[in-house]
Amino acid sequence: MMKTTLAASLALMIAAPAFANELVVYSSRADNLLKPVVAEYEKKTGTKVQLVGGQAGPLMEKIRAEGSNTPADVFITVDGGNLWQATQMGLLRPINSPTLKANIPASLRDPKNQWYGLSVRARTIFYNTNKVKPAELSSYAALADAKWKGRLCLRTSNNVYNQSLVGTMIANLGAVKTEQIVKGWVANLAAPPFANDTAMLEAIGAGRCDVGIANTYYYGRLMDKQPKLPLGIFWANQQTSGTHVNIAGAGVTTHAKNEKGAVRFLEWLSSDKAQNLFADINMEYPVNPKVKPAAEVAAWGDFKHNYINVSKAGEMQAEAVKLMDRAGYR
Ligand code: FE
Secondary structure, three states, X not given: OHHHHHHHHHHHHHHOOOOOOEEEEEEOOOHHHHHHHHHHHHHHHOOEEXXXXXXXXXXXXXXXXXXXXXXXXXXXXXXXXXXXHHHHOOOEEOOOOHHHHHHOOHHHEOOOOOOEEEEEEEEEEEXXXXXXXXXXXXXXXXXXXXXXXXXXXXXXXXXXXXXXXXXXXXXXXXXXXXXXXXXXXXXXXXXOOEOOHHHHXXXXXXXXXXXEXXXXXXXXXXXXXXXXXXXXXXXXXXXOOOEEEEEEEEEEEOOOOOHHHHHHHHHHHOOOOOHHHXXXXXXXXXXXXXXXXXXXXXXXXXXXXXXXXXXXXXXXXXXXXXXXXXXXXX
């Protein structure tokens, strides 16, 4: 009897993976944004989370190169374009979790369940409040009008955020119309495209350009530091398709050793307990519609967002890159 019990518990010990309480997370979301969330999860669950940071492209290459030996259970990154890329590389496995589906709107997760959005950022129009009245603004497309000649600033086209924006425009408006718009943008540029959203927003604040397109959280960070900047936010495409939104999101890797733990982590991240922790630290919007954004984010006002699935941004990525190249957008 004693022997059987011992044998049974030994068998159990062997069957139960030693790493069940450990989770390895590869993430291209900035460390300082993720660490407090992870610390809270470790405290709540006793799970030991190992964070491996890096840029999205190299991290995806790393997971692919490691193959079935990868220690990564979870991959976190920003932009549907990057997550779509990860699915194309076969790095993520489908997860059927009723909790994730209940917490995350359908347009902000993969139709094939290989990744889930965890926070939302909008890519919209910003303007110099001394030079532009909001009534002069309407859509991304209207920034191609000749009235903005020498007044528009943009970030470079090699950035995934712009590839996703233009990809979504192709899906909404068609390639011919989108190419005309992008050509119009290029013709209106006040300065060569900027290396990042913050530099571009600073240029608008300094009056070097009058309007531009950026992600909302860069605006939030900048205004936190320089509240007197004459910089306004305008919700694009409210009369038409809605403002372009994108996500930070995550998936469980194809060769995850701890699938259960990985799913539990994602479910927690999407829950009302963790959503503010995940989103507010970067001045993003919670993906879970039951959770309210931080007061400083809510102060930017309500807006209608585009309901096209974020994965479309990935599907259209290659076409968007070619189109921007043809249009002379560097
Ligand atoms: Fe960013």
